[in-house]
Amino acid sequence: MTGFHYKGGLRIATLLCFFFILDQPAYADGVRPGYQVVSRAEIIEAMRQCDDYDPTATTNGARFQGEMILYLAQKARARDPQGLPLFIGYENWFQAFMEVTARAEDAMPQYAQLSYQYKQNTEIDYRIDRVIREIVEAPTPELAVNVRIWWEYQPGKPDRYSYMDTLSTPNLKVTNQRVMTYRLLDFGNWVAYDEIKGLTGRPTSGILGFLFRIIGEGHILQTRMAISKDGLQFNRATAKKGFIKRIDTVTVYPDGKMEKDIPPDRPDLLEIAKRITQPLEIDYAELSGEK
Structure with a gap:
């Protein structure tokens, strides 16, 4: 059972999507060689597991996508631990998101609209020997x-x-590069997005905004996430720009509001703080294929 609330089982808005690729041969609906294509119904089922917070808030985006990915990967692994990678179409993903949130296209959050506009594609490989x-x-x-x-x-x-x-x-400016990759690790009561590549961000307000206007955007390397019993999300994110490295912990409320650090009046959250600061050193398998 993961802390991501599987029913029956950060701050980085990592976005899922894709169904067919431009300039590639057209494939029959639901068929793509080398992948298990995830249907719209399966995406909707996975998204409906995430029902105790607002998934349209940008600050909840990474949690929403992470929960969906892990739910789908868990089900696929149960069918076949060495099965083909999953493939989620941007059209199916966006239409599923609209159905689950009961929103029209122009009312969808900006991160979802941009993902759809750019036709972002996602591959999910859950074969353990391909990951660690x-x-x-x-x-x-x-x-x-x-x-x-x-x-x-x-x-x-x-x-x-x-x-x-x-x-x-x-406030943050978040930039998605054409290709982004990361390792998503579920430890049961906390989750890590590790070895992140292709995602950058910088503060745009306050003293940090002034600093980052000078040094440019920082690369987001890792974020760790845990959820409290009352639904608070805690992220510990690591970013680097040149020789400058920052590690920040933030609290995200179900409605998406975010505050720095863990609330000081909640001693019951100290265990969560320890959980997301424990050692995490893993030698990963090389990612296969280029896009």
């Missing part, structure tokens, strides 16, 4: 997956897009 080579110093995850998010390269098409996260304090 050796655990050096860390708990053994209950589930580990590789996630690759991308859109098709085309001459003249942008290789990145950005959006503003105004629910965070300070």
